[in-house]
Amino acid sequence: MAYRNLAKRKLRFGLTAAGIAVGVALVFSLLSITATAEQAAIQQFTRLVGYDIAVFNGSLRQGRLQTQRQQISWGGAIPQSPIAEYVVEAISSLQGVYAVSPVIAVRGIANGTVVTVQGLVPQTYVEVVGGINIVEGEMFSCGNCSEVVVGRSLALELNATVGGRLNLSIGSNTSEVIIRGVFETGIRIQEMAVYAPLGLIQRLTGMNGYVTQILVKCRNPRVAEAVANAIKSVFPSLSTISMAATLQRVEEAINAMTVFFLSIGAVALTAGGFGVMNTMFMAVVERTREVGILKSIGATDRFVFTLFMTESILIGLTGSLTGLAVGVGFSRLIPAVFTGGVRFSGVRNPQTSISPRTTELVITPEVVLISVAIGIAIATIAGLLPAYRAARMKPVEAVRYV
Amino acid sequence: MSSELIVAVKDVYKTYRYGKNYVRALKGVTLEVVRGDIVCLVGPSGSGKTTLLNIIGGIDSPDSGSVIVDRISVSKLRGRELSDYRLKKVGYVFQFYNLIPVLTVAENIELPLTLANVDKKTREERVKILLEAVGLTHLASRTPDSLSGGEQQRVAIARALANNPAIVLMDEPSANIDVENTIKIMKLVEKLNREIGQTFIIATHDTLVVKSCFKIYRIRDGVIIGRYTGDDIAKALSSEA
Numbered sequence: 309m310a311y312r313n314l315a316k317r318k319l320r321f322g323l324t325a326a327g328i329a330v331g332v333a334l335v336f337s338l339l340s341i342t343a344t345a346e347q348a349a350i351q352q353f354t355r356l357v358g359y360d361i362a363v364f365n366g367s368l369r370q371g372r373l374q375t376q377r378q379q380i381s382w383g384g385a386i387p388q389s390p391i392a393e394y395v396v397e398a399i400s401s402l403q404g405v406y407a408v409s410p411v412i413a414v415r416g417i418a419n420g421t422v423v424t425v426q427g428l429v430p431q432t433y434v435e436v437v438g439g440i441n442i443v444e445g446e447m448f449s450c451g452n453c454s455e456v457v458v459g460r461s462l463a464l465e466l467n468a469t470v471g472g473r474l475n476l477s478i479g480s481n482t483s484e485v486i487i488r489g490v491f492e493t494g495i496r497i498q499e500m501a502v503y504a505p506l507g508l509i510q511r512l513t514g515m516n517g518y519v520t521q522i523l524v525k526c527r528n529p530r531v532a533e534a535v536a537n538a539i540k541s542v543f544p545s546l547s548t549i550s551m552a553a554t555l556q557r558v559e560e561a562i563n564a565m566t567v568f569f570l571s572i573g574a575v576a577l578t579a580g581g582f583g584v585m586n587t588m589f590m591a592v593v594e595r596t597r598e599v600g601i602l603k604s605i606g607a608t609d610r611f612v613f614t615l616f617m618t619e620s621i622l623i624g625l626t627g628s629l630t631g632l633a634v635g636v637g638f639s640r641l642i643p644a645v646f647t648g649g650v651r652f653s654g655v656r657n658p659q660t661s662i663s664p665r666t667t668e669l670v671i672t673p674e675v676v677l678i679s680v681a682i683g684i685a686i687a688t689i690a691g692l693l694p695a696y697r698a699a700r701m702k703p704v705e706a707v708r709y710v
Numbered sequence: 711m712s713s714e715l716i717v718a719v720k721d722v723y724k725t726y727r728y729g730k731n732y733v734r735a736l737k738g739v740t741l742e743v744v745r746g747d748i749v750c751l752v753g754p755s756g757s758g759k760t761t762l763l764n765i766i767g768g769i770d771s772p773d774s775g776s777v778i779v780d781r782i783s784v785s786k787l788r789g790r791e792l793s794d795y796r797l798k799k800v801g802y803v804f805q806f807y808n809l810i811p812v813l814t815v816a817e818n819i820e821l822p823l824t825l826a827n828v829d830k831k832t833r834e835e836r837v838k839i840l841l842e843a844v845g846l847t848h849l850a851s852r853t854p855d856s857l858s859g860g861e862q863q864r865v866a867i868a869r870a871l872a873n874n875p876a877i878v879l880m881d882e883p884s885a886n887i888d889v890e891n892t893i894k895i896m897k898l899v900e901k902l903n904r905e906i907g908q909t910f911i912i913a914t915h916d917t918l919v920v921k922s923c924f925k926i927y928r929i930r931d932g933v934i935i936g937r938y939t940g941d942d943i944a945k946a947l948s949s950e951a
């Protein structure tokens with residue numbers, strides 16, 4: 309009966325349902341955007357860094373620290389104030405520390421191309437960042453020899469192959485090195501890099517006994533803050549950046565975005581709710597006589613209430629499902645936006661040119677359920693008052709109404 | 711025919727108020743109906759006929775006085791009991807727009823059975839019998855708006871009979887239909903009265919309708935001013951004219 313009443317006034321039903329649909333589509337799309345953004349951010353982060361804490365020389369000014377953060381993300385490309393090598397030992401003896409790896413990150417030139425040069429100790433570096441993805445050749449194993457591994461993007465650009473030679477310059481010093489392997493991270497900017505033995509880079513930069521960063525992996529990411537504080541208390545001049553804290557900031561930003569987007573959706577849904585209420589009040593008034601007859605022949609208040617509530621819920625259901633469909637369609641456009649923002653190198657074989665790796669659209673069952681549930685809930689709430697009014701109508705007055 | 715009293719209205723008063731004005735619709739009405747009777751309420755417009763039917767049917771309540779139908783004290787019923795009374799004891803045929811527009815003829819007749827939680831099989835059987843009784847089997851799946859006024863009225867009668875009510879109330883059954891249809895309707899009323907002993911209370915000022923009545927009550931300005939049976943009816947009507 310409820311269904312037929314709606315079917316009888318298709319246009320009005322459709323428009324009212326559309327009001328709900330807009331809200332649901334909006335809520336769904338916005339929630340999907342934030343979920344996708346969150347995943348994209350976390351993915352990029354975990355791909356970029358494997359360590360928990362990066363230690364720098366704290367004589368850097370606050371302004372520089374800002375750029376520092378940038379540098380970690382991009383692998384650290386600018387020479388930084390040196391840290392004495394004995395600090396590495398001191399940090400590794402702190403409680404909660406799993407592994408420590410000293411790094412010198414500087415800008416250099418390889419066969420005429422500007423690259424990031426990382427001097428590192430393979431054994432500890434692998435422990436701290438969780439491994440290097442060598443796709444061709446192998447990792448150098450010496451501490452001081454003239455051997456390097458290069459990123460895939462760089463190898464492509466330089467047309468370099470395993471076993472080939474490279475002129476690596478840092479400042480005014482140049483050394484000829486042998487390419488032992490090619491690594492891949494999936495992120496182009498990280499792959500425009502040369503990893504070399506720490507000793508070699510110390511020699512080329514003239515920083516014997518010094519490093520620019522110390523990367524720390526903790527036994528448990530949750531103790532990262534405590535370890536960072538311990539480092540600062542032992543070496544007050546050093547500054548630390550903990551990844552957990554950074555990730556937390558990212559999540560806070562995304563949560564703020566979610567709340568903001570949800571409030572936009574709430575406004576749309578409220579409008580849709582008033583649409584339902586308006587339609588249902590109209591229906592109740594129009595069908596006053598019908599209500600009167602129903603009650604006069606013995607229908608209970610509850611029956612009448614349920615009748616009108618069912619109509620509201622049907623509007624909500626139709627609107628929500630339509631909104632969901634529209635939302636899903638619309639959300640397909642989202643990954644393109646995120647992919648456009650960051651260039652990934654997803655090169656699988658050297659013959660093809662660089663193709664962007666797309667961010668997957670995130671549609672979680674929660675988001676689907678939440679948006680549909682909100683749509684139905686709004687319509688249900690909006691239907692309460694009209695249905696109550698219909699249920700409470702006095703039959704005498706209702707049958708008098710024509 | 712038995713003379714069991716099925717409706718006893720005693721000293722009923724009803725005043726309507728709108729704003730500062732009062733309309734005294736019923737001013738001490740007393741009326742009795744015996745089971746199996748066809749009783750007519752005759753009176754000019756505004757005399758209180760509809761008000762009285764509504765009070766008997768449990769869709770309006772008197773300010774004072776008592777209404778007993780089939781041993782139930784109607785004026786004391788509330789909420790669900792009242793709904794149940796309307797559903798099972800009374801069949802109401804309104805003057806017009808009796809039917810639910812979105813339901814078919816058969817569904818309209820089935821509605822009181824559904825409300826009374828009658829099982830599907832019994833409902834279907836009952837609807838079939840009722841459709842036959844009012845001669846509308848061929849229109850079962852039509853919707854009300856495609857029916858003539860007389861046909862709609864017959865559907866309403868079938869629906870009123872659905873739960874075997876103690877009384878059927880009809881408010882001006884001939885108001886919106888032509889003479890031919892009025893005769894058909896009253897033939898149906900007489901047939902139902904004869905065959906199943908159905909009691910009817912009919913408000914009207916149509917002589918064609920009055921012809922079928924065993925008893926008439928004349929009402930004016932909310933007061934019963936006369937009660938006639940048999941040959942007196944014709945006399946009463948001619949004096950009215």
Ligand SMILES: Nc1ncnc2c1ncn2[C@@H]1O[C@H](COP(=O)(O)OP(=O)(O)OP(=O)(O)O)[C@@H](O)[C@H]1O
Binds near residue numbers: 757
């Ligand atoms: N809800 C109401 N509010 C105000 N006055 C009302 C109401 N219901 C009925 N009345 C008044 O009560 C009086 C009796 O009305 P009622 O409908 O019972 O008359 P009736 O005999 O059925 O008339 P008719 O032949 O026109 O149908 C009329 O004066 C009417 O205006």
Ligand SMILES: [Mg+2]
Binds near residue numbers: 759760761881
């Ligand atoms: Mg009337």
